[in-house]
Amino acid sequence: MKFKYIILALIFGLACSSGKQEIDVKPTTTSNIERFSLVENKPIKNVILLIADGTGLAQISSGQLNLVGAGGYLNMQRMPVTGVVKTYSANSLITDSAAGATAYSCGMKTNNGMIAYLPDGKHCKTLVEIAEERGMSTGLVATSTITHATPASFAAHVESRRNQAGIAEHFVESGVDVLLGGGKEYFIPKDEEGSSRNDDRNLIEEFENKGYVFVETKEEMQNVEGDKLLGLFSNEGMPSEGRTPTSEEMAKVALSKLQDNENGFFLMIEGSQIDWGGHSNDADYVIREVKDFDAAVKVALDFAEKDGETLVVLTADHETGGMTMLNTSEDPKKLKVSWVTDYHTGIPISMAAYGPHAIQFSGWHENTDVGIKIAELMNFGEFPVIKK
Ligand SMILES: [Zn+2]
Incomplete structure (x- = not known):
């Protein structure tokens, strides 16, 4: 009797952990969507780096099939230049998001788990930090906690990605103008409900004392005045279903805050939870997140098309799940x-680019080349840089 229950529990457990395993392929709806051409190679004023976490060709393609059909194109697929990125880290052939994002932010390979932090304990300077030195505006947008590995690697330096409370402290000092995502738990003092801090620091107040406006809802975010903005829309990562604001809405607000700087801006937008769909082996989750992120990609492309001096680079940090698609009989x-x-x-991932000098991102690259190329094209001077 007992044995039967154990078997039932095992079967039930397997069924639950495997998630939804089918893609409904929609009839093609957007076969004539405009795809972009190469543009004139002017100097670049602004950079929008789009990182689809955990996203390989199957993730993009399953989103495309479900949303716009076999003949359709997502916004992620409209850019004129495509490249391929090798993703291994300093200590593993399979990277995590910390080492993956550090390769982009610093142009250096590091160990898994490390945030703009090198195996010898030194820090590497990030694209965001150099952009700030050049008088540019900067922004980070994510749907995970904003202190999660990918956004963290652009504006914090810690040995372990798990130290999200420490990453939040680094953000206070970072000078990043716009921070939008989840993760209020790491910004509120330990006695406040939901806090994941071990101290009494109220980082939201510390941000406000530095001139930031703090917002917690979509409406507040969309109506806020001022250029320095901290938006934390959930205590932990943002919900995947019924998410508000969406990545599209966050991207629009971030661009509106950053775009007036005559020295330009650097904005990183992460589709954080495509990766989480992969970890859950849940195709519906992946598709929902590809849809959310793809709308933000459109915001970036529309802006860049109008602006003419904005480089858009879309990449992933690694693939998650070894996702593939097969016939059903x-x-x-x-x-x-x-x-x-x-x-x-460890399979390589795809990259795409649009805007001035986008052609530089064609071909096969180390993940570190992406950061190095951006720095070179922006005339950021010496890069990569190890901080003393
Ligand atoms: Zn992951």
């Missing part, structure tokens, strides 16, 4: 999703 309008793992894989 019965229904030609459906594809079966199969997963290899609930962790990251």
